[in-house]
Amino acid sequence: MDGTNVFGDDVPELIDPRLLGADDEDRTLRAGATYVPGRYQDGRTDIVDVEVVPTNDGHNVILAYSSLPRLVECMGEQQPWVELPATIDPASLQLGTGADMVLWDQELPQELRREDGAHGQR
Template identity: 45%
Template sequence: MVYVLCAPVRRGDNQLTVDLRQTREGKLALLAYSTLDRLVDCCGPEQPWTLIPTADLEKIRLDTGFEIVLLDLEIPEEHRRRAEVS
């Protein structure tokens, strides 16, 4: 199992959207975290997430086209998700 970042859920959404990031080299990356504590430390408490079996990573890759998985990567403060203001 890994914790995977999701895009913020909007009213009326019925599915989660995996939050992919582009690397400096231009590759599309899926960010995954080994523990929830690690995710919060690396991404902040407002980052949406979901827990998935590692066996599902290939299906997500086929659905989204990500090129690499980055594990336990710290996201700089300026690139972290923030709570949306209503």
């Protein structure tokens, strides 16, 4: 997967599921937030890339989720993610990454899900 840093100096916090249990019910969710798969850029911890996923038909897409529970359900508990505040429009995210489209709440097949929470490519 390819990633593009579209946040400039305002990098959102990447949440590593190894640090927060996916079943942690004390987590606060904000109205209007969007959750997207993310990873650290080239092993750095100060730059986050939104994952751009190639499809079988040759398109590049961003997977976006309407809630954290939906992201975990669709991508698995080991997927690192980024919470985008309501002030960041997913359409601008699409333009900034060069993705062809944003797909909402899409479930990944089991064989494409992360198993170890690694921040590298699948």
